[in-house]
Amino acid sequence: MEPITWFVNDRGNLEVHLDDEEARVRLKQEVGWTLDHPEQGHWTKWGRWSWREWDEELQAYISRSVGSCIALEGEWLESLIANSSYEWILPEEIGALTNAPIVGEVSRNNKDEIEEIHSLFWYPNYAIRSFLEDLAETGKCIFDKAPEVD
Secondary structure, eight states: OOOEEEEEOTTSOEEEEEOOHHHHHHHHHHHTOEEEETTTTEEESSOSOOHHHHHHHHHHHHHHHHHHHHHHHHHHTHHHHHTSSOEEOOHHHHTOSOOOOEEEEEEEOTTSOEEEEEEEEEOTTTTTOOHHHHHHHHSEEEEEEOOOOO
């Protein structure tokens, strides 16, 4: 299990930290990305290709790797989920119109249906990048406190 720490900050958001530099290097390798164009901030795994080649290869890579990225996200946050009252929440369980990763504290009935929501946090940049990229790059990622759910 990786050295992940977390807390709810003074803004009410969930901060997840990976302070171990060796673990961050390992995460960068697992995610498989390197910063190829630092001046522009474009993440690419494939070196200096033309933008058209890069875009075509990126689309193919994304279609192959979305499932493995979700599995990797779960693996890296295992200590958060396994050692606390937080759990992964599926968007359809709460009627959320998003595919963002959501963690929270909820009460469930004996059919494993959510009866009460105590707290929810989500990663809003999910369509652009994985929160693992934030962890690898800066050592922290922030899951925003979700708006009140009726």
